[in-house]
Amino acid sequence: MSILSPQSINEQAARDRGARVVVGLDEVGRGPWAGPVVACAARLIGPPPEGLDDSKKLTARRREALAPQLEACCEIGYGEASVAEIDTLNIRAATHLAMARAxxxxxxxxxxxxxxxxxxxxxxxxxxxxxxxxxxxxPSIAAASVLAKIRRDRGMAALAQQHPGYGWERNAGYGTRQHQDGLARHGVTQHHRRSFAPIRKMLCQ
Incomplete structure (x- = not known):
């Protein structure tokens, strides 16, 4: 039996304790230098799609292919915490806020x-x-992981259209060489996390 089958040991253990509404919760975007942190809460109401796995193990194309299947078999809630909230609260507290909203x-x-x-x-x-x-x-957490990743990646690709040169459509705001080069050429935007050390250091120069 696959560990990501509907009868996964974690879901079943919760049901054995009397739970009827078992929800997986995950987030994406704690580490990037730019953009929000995004959380997803996912409740499976049907069998998970074949090939569901940790979002980090799937290609972007595979995640996108899974999206409509997950939307068909899950009840879904999304939550975000903005860059301003990250800078005000700290990334851990902002992540917890995004999860609460999801x-x-x-x-x-x-x-x-x-x-x-x-x-x-x-x-x-x-x-x-x-x-x-x-x-x-x-499987509940895997569904949340994939859906949160898709939502955040799409959001960062949209921001890349407004702020070209940082490579957000490819690096999702992480501190890649392309992102660093973009910062050197174009400077810090309102979507950068000023509380993060690399951005704070740039602003202090």
Missing amino acids: VAALRTPPDHLLIDGNDRPGWVDCPHTLIIGGDGLS
Whole structure:
């Protein structure tokens, strides 16, 4: 049995404890120098599509191919925290805020959350399981991982149209050489995270 089958051990363990609405929760975008952090909460209401896996193990083309299939078999909530919120709160707190917004956006409140990683947000007040590497161990978290990645990548590609030269359509705001070269040529935009050391250093020069 695949670890990402509908009968995955993590989902089943939650159901064995009486949960009816099991939701996977993941985020993307903690590390980039630019753009928001995006979270997704995903509740499987049908079998997950073939080939679902941790978003980092899938090509962009494969993720895009999975998107309509996931939208058909999941109840989905998205949440974001803006660059301003990241700079005001810090990236950890902003990530937790984005995750709270994703859960709040669901039509059906969860009675068990499967959360990727080992960092429980302070707002979580329902039964939950923290799963390190959860996007490779839980189909609910994997669905959230893929959908969050697609949403953020699309958003960064749209921002790249407004701010060409940083390569955001390819690097999604991470500190690649192309992004560094763009900063050297064009400077810091309103979409850059000023609280992050590389950007802060540029502004202080």
